Amino acid sequence: MINVINRVVKAVRLEKELKRMFSKLGVVWLSVFMSLTFTAQAEDSSPRDASKIVGEVCVSCHGQDGNAMVMGAPKLGGQKADYLTKALMDYKTGIRNNAVMSAFSSTLSSAEMIAIGKYFESQTSTLTVPK
């Protein structure tokens, strides 16, 4: 009889312990979920204007219209938008390594990288597709 009571008490304790653990886990998951949604919102709710970002950041090497005067920096004016966006994303994620570009791209949201790609593509270009 005492054994049975002991078992019941243990089971109740175990149940309480498990409940406590799961409720803690729940809080953890909730906070992870919330932080993810909030970051996503912070990223996409207010993308800055592409021409403004270019004027503040990209301009010194690539020029406002993307026709770079710095020889080591590529011309971007008229370049394919999706290629440019991919390049920015590759710099941000570390697939492409360049200290300067990694630093700049790390401040950009996905929406901004897409906008910057489209901005440069729309500029007057000296780039060609030679045969």
Place this chain on the structure above:
Amino acid sequence: MKYINKMMMSSIVLALSLALPAYGAGDPAAGAQLNAQCQGCHGIVGFKSAYPKVYSVPKIGGQNYDYLVIALKAYRDGERANETMHAIASNLSDQDINDLAAYYAKTE
């Protein structure tokens, strides 16, 4: 004053070294003989690569010479990850790269 002069001299030297092309000269005519591998993708308007992801192949005609050299060497040496470009650039010598960069930088 001496110190300031030294500072000025060194900054002038630095500015000059930055202004000069960082890479040896290439011969565009020689590059024109090497571009058979490039044309299949870079010679077609609006061409998209299918691997590893579908996206537009960049326009490279008229691109800056130094950048083209940097890009080809990075592909060749595996610093820039793209299987297709790595495979193609693996067979290129430094001089080949200079020649191709000169060809594409010049082409209009």
